Amino acid sequence: MTIDYSHAREMMVEQQVRPWDVLDARVLDTLATLPREAFVPEQHRALAYADIEIPLGHGQRMMKPVVEGRTLQGLKVQAHEDVLEIGTGSGYFSACLGALAREVVSLEIHPQLAAAARARLDAQGLGSNIRIETADALHLAADRQFDVVCVTGAVDTLPAALLAWVRPGGRLFVVQGRSPVMEAVIHHHDVNGSRVESLFETDLPYLQGAEPAPQFVF
Template identity: 70%
Template sequence: MTIDYSRARELMVEQQIRPWDVLDMRVLDVLARMPREAFVAPAHRALAYADVELPIGHGQKMMKPVVEGRMLQALDLQPNEEVLEIGTGSGFISACLGQLAREVLSLEIQPELAASARAQLDATALGTNVRIQTADALTWTTERRFDAICVTAAVDTVPSQFLQWLRPNGRLFVVRGRSPVMEAVLVRADGTTESLFETDIAYLQGAAPTPQFQF
């Protein structure tokens, strides 16, 4: 069976993303054009536009399209901005960020995922302004500052260094808390935090809560 991906993309935007209060036309336009199926493993390609998380290996998953849409809208990226992505994963969000901002640096702890994402970005010609670096964001250091930081996996608590990488007017999107009830938030460089929605996604490697002993 041949899948009409452009039709599936259209339905995803109209039936999933828009009803979940994603109304930013730039974000909707990017999601309506972005070939999500190119970043999904062949075994899951038929589900590329379904309202589900998709496994990408190493215990990580692609977020549901609705969460991706809300995240991109919350960041409110401008064409002249520089973005840090923490957790490249499949490279799909990297490509979306690259369409909305001037430049993207994406950190990925797993070399295989970093290589695969790079290959997909190059194959689709969607990553000309995206640089992928294999690194553990929890131990990575940089003097560079960013207009926006996008964390694509959950943390128990937000690492303080993430906020230090923001420019004075910068903002950070992250999902924090304990499964099964986590909170997506937008944190600004001045420390103000806006609660966006509840969700439940996989933890960033090394950022899960310490197991609590039950007596």
């Protein structure tokens, strides 16, 4: 069976993303244009536009399209801004950020995922403004700061190391809390101090190293 991915992409935007109050025209255009199927592991390609998380290996999963849309809308990435993505995954969300921003640096802890994401971006002729590095963001010195930091895995509590990447006046997206109910928030790194904006509830796998501490029961 041949899948009409163009039609599936249109249906994803109109039946999943837009009804979840994603109305930002730049975000909708990005999701309607980028070929999500090209970033999905081949065995799951038929599910590229389904309302589900898609396994990538190494315990990682692609976020649902609605979560990607709400995240992009909440970040309000501008064309002159630099973005740090923590958790490259498939490379699809990196491509979305790259379509909206001036530059994207994406950190991926698993070398195989980083290499696969780079290959997918190159195969699509995307990502000339996207740099993928294999690194553990929680143990990497913040040698520069960014307008936007986007963490694609959940954290139990926000590590201070992640905030160090945020430029004054910038913002950091992260999903915090305990499964099954976590909160997607944006930390605004304002001149007068930080403030937290709540976006939506969701449930994501934890960023490696940011899981809850084991609970001992006596």
